[in-house]
Amino acid sequence: MSFDQWKKGRAGRYDDDSDSDDERGARGFARSPYQRSNEYDCYGREIDSERLSYDRRYADSREARGARQDGYQYKPAEHRIGSAMSVKKIPLPGLNAGLGNLAINDDTPLSRREMKNGKPKARPSAKQMESKLVAFPAKSAKQRMSSAQRVPAGSSNNRLLVAAIDFGTTYSGYAFSFRHEYDTNPSKMHANEWRNVAQGNMNAKTPTCLLLQPDMKLHSFGNEAKTKYASLCEENAHRTWFFFWEFKMTLHHEKEITQNYQLKDINGKLLDALTVFSLSIRALKDHLMTVLQNGYAGVRTNDVTWVITVPAIWNDSAKKFMRLAAEKAGLDKNNIEIALEPEAASIFCKLLPITRDPETETGMTIFPPGARYMILDCGGGTVDITVHEVLEDNTLKELHKATGGNWGGTVVNKSFLNFISNLVGPGVFNDFSKTHKSGYLELLEEFENKKRMTAADSTERVTIRIPIGLQEMLQNEKVKQKLQQGKYANKVDIYGDKLRMDAALFREFFQQAVDDIIKHTHDLMESLPRPVKAILMVGGFSESPVLQKAVKEAFGHMVKVIVPIEASLCVMKGAVLYGHRPSSISARKSRYTYGVAMTVPYIKGTHPSNRKYEDDGKKWCDGAFDKHVEIGQTVTPGEVQATRTYYPMSTSDKFLPVILYRSSAANPMFVDERSCDFVGFYFVKRQPGVGETTKQDAVRVRLVFGNSDIRVEAIKSDGIVHTADFRIE
Known part of the structure; x- marks a missing residue:
């Protein structure tokens, strides 16, 4: 099987x-x-x-x-196995034999207590507890959780400097600032200038491309990797090398990510994703450390707080995967912060004088307390949208949970590639992309430049340089016939190594992405109880004049639409600020409903009969979703959410499992509903005993939402707190 x-x-x-x-x-x-x-x-x-x-x-x-x-x-009637522990056995992949059962005490809502004749009984004593939290099998069998103490949310960073790695779908880069610089001038930051040898210019970001040697050792990252791989292709020596590009989006598409998850390189060779991401982060980290050590003697890796950016709409598994990749790249786990991209951009934009104010010395001012604005973070792969309000203490409060989708700039690229494919034929274009790798990458880079430069209202034809390998294919008689008689007649011309097309046809490549962004933004604005004052467009795709015009036409009559200078760097620079002061975000909206799996007394007519099982003459219904946090609920980083007290079902249990689920629904009933996903689990080790359970066996369980992580805390009766983050191992 x-x-x-x-x-x-x-x-x-x-x-x-x-x-x-x-x-x-x-x-x-x-x-x-x-x-x-x-x-x-x-x-x-x-x-x-x-x-x-x-x-x-x-x-x-x-x-x-x-x-x-x-x-x-389905569950066998007998649910205990062996003498060591009481085990709930269910024939599914997930948690295995060796998990104990927990009982929940009387601070649970009445609807979850034991029911008698449809009415809640009087609160039972600890020895009479009838509701249990069981080891219900997880949906992801390969996710585990390890102990790791985090820096408390809101604490100030006291390391020498903060460095942010903005790991993008199409472009990546880093920026940093020292603690003393932040204290005197927070906006003072340093970003590397990457040399593009092919184009002869310098940029603040480099392509997200990774090149590995045949023995899978790191060769280069960014422009250097792209240039070297093109050279290998020209020499027909590229087949044994590994070249990865635009691989970040794979984490967005995967619901459950494990350490053995694999990626395909440009030639279809497989390599585990953790190696690809960790080597990419290592390349950026090593480059930064070289820059620092050249200019500042004695700076070490552990002197740096490392901030890794991730899309806000990524699931918990993808975010944890990025943290694990950073650790494997050589970063100390206690020095790593994960920053959500739209939040980082918002922190940076809050410092910018982007509102006119004649009463100030410069004539411009920053957002004042009480200002509400929307961050529209349009990157290469994803579009993240969030809404913030500036509070009196100058921190930010999230007013709506982060939303978005995969409507980034790569959608436009795909539309262009489909156009070329339809022009020369899918088979011919597929052959070109496989046999002319350097030309294929050259074509994409050429289009990327035009995408950012072409004016939205231009009537001039857009000229795109064609790689040599594609030129021969475009000279085919069938292609010429399409250009003369088909739907592209009088819209597309080919002159030597130049493909010229009408500006209107060029803008059609943006249509799908633009429509999705506008529709989602409109729906979000309609759902807000109070209107926002402005929309801030950040991210690399936001630099596209076509997208800017579409957003301004759709919402400019309602709010101010602001595109900061160097919009593509807002996330990277904001992540540096976030590293210095994680407490800049003082409140968030939960993107999901979070809770644990538990067993409740079976109620005929309320619970499905297939969930019923008997234990010691009592009827139970398992897999109930015990809600701790509801979707859309405001959570303060570092603050404890709902607390539940649990008792072991048997004093012989050696471990008490806490199984965490999330749901996109507000009130899920069972943890295996379609809206639910497994997040992680945690074992609280305990000393087994004999006899019935007492208050000394009680364990209080609470969730703490950190800056970007979920932490579970289990407190025993002796006051000892066991802390762990839900993580992938």
């Missing part, structure tokens, strides 16, 4: 126990819960083979198979 087939078992279609050990995965958590005799759980404890055999026989019985229906989980 393949892993994909196995995952379908989550919907109650688990078929057999025929998987090999390799198919089950390397980690114990990825194994089938019906394991063979003399196997061990993830902690090395031997599994009770007699009990295991009983469970397998029951699971394979006709009665059990008949109970498996789409949409619900």
Whole structure:
């Protein structure tokens, strides 16, 4: 059985126990819960083979198979395994044997307490607790959580300097500033100027391109990588090398990202994504350290707070993946901050004198307290939109959860490539992109320049230089016939190595991306209870005159539309400011509803019958979503959200698991609904005992939303706080 087939078992279609050990995965958590005799759980404890055999026989019985229906989980009646721990066994990939059960105490809402005759009973004592938080299987079997103490949200940075790595889809770069510079002039920052040998100019960013040698060692990053790879292509020596470009968006498209997730290079060769991202970050880090050590003697990597930018609309898994890549790149995990791109841009724009004020000395002023504005961060891959208000203490409050989509500049690039493909034929263009790699990259770079430079209201034809390999294909008689008689007649001409097209046709390449951005922005503005005063356009794609005109025409009559100078650098510079003062964002809106999986008393007519199981003569319904934070709820970084107190179901349990889920719905009922996704889990280690549970066995669990991470805190009865971030290992 393949892993994909196995995952379908989550919907109650688990078929057999025929998987090999390799198919089950390397980690114990990825194994089938019906394991063979003399196997061990993830902690090395031997599994009770007699009990295991009983469970397998029951699971394979006709009665059990008949109970498996789409949409619900099936569980054997016997849910304990071995003598070491009480285990909830469910035939799905995810958490394996070795998880204990927890009970929730009387500070849970009444709707989740034990019900009798449809009414809540009197609050039970600790020994009579009837509601339980169970080890319900996670949707992602390969995500785990490790202990890591973070710098408290809102604390000032006391390291020597802050460096921000703006890791973009099409372009990347870095900027930095020293602590003493920030204290005297926060806007004073240093950004590297990258040399583009091919074009003979300097830019503040370099292409996001990574070149690895055949032995997978780093050769170069950015312009140097692009130039070297083009040279290898001309010599036909490129096939054994690894060249990656525009690979960042793969994290946005993946729902669940694991360490063994792989990327394809431009020639289709596979390499694990963690290596690709970590080597890219390492290249930028090493370049910066060289610059620092040349100008400032004695500066070390640990003297720097490293800020990595990520889109706000990325899921938790992608954000954690970037942190892990940064650690693998050689950055100390305690020196890493993750900054959300629109937030970073907003922090920077808040310092800019972009509002006219005749009463000031310069005639311009920054946004005053109470000002509300929208950040429209249009990058190469994604578009992030958020709404902020400036508070009296000069911090920012998020008024609407970050939204957006993959409507960035690469969508325009794809439209242009489709045009060329239709012109010469898909097969011919596919052959060109594979056999003329350097020419293909050259064509994209040429179009990228035109995309940023061509005026929105220009009537002049747009001229694009054609690579040599494509010139021959465009001289085909069929192509000439299309240009003379087809829909491109009198709109497209070819003169030597130049392709000239009408400005209106050129603007059509932007249509899909522009329409999506305008529609989403309009819907967002309509949903706001109070209007904003301005829209700030930042990001590389925001420098496109075509996009700027579209946004101004759509919203200019309602609000001010402002495009800061060097809009493409706002995120990078704002990330530096964020590193100096993470507390600049004082309140956020939760993008999801967060909660834990728990078991509640079964109520006939309310709970699905397939979720019912009996334990010690009592009927239970498992997999209930116990909400801690609701989507759209305002959360303050560093502040504790809802707190729940849990008790072990058995005093013999060695671990208390906290299984965290998220949902795009406000009030999910069960953790395996379509709107729900697994986030992570955490084991609270405890000393097993005997007898019934008491208040001494209580564990309080609370969620803390950090600057960009979710932290879980478990507090035992002795007051000891166990802290961990949900992370990928």
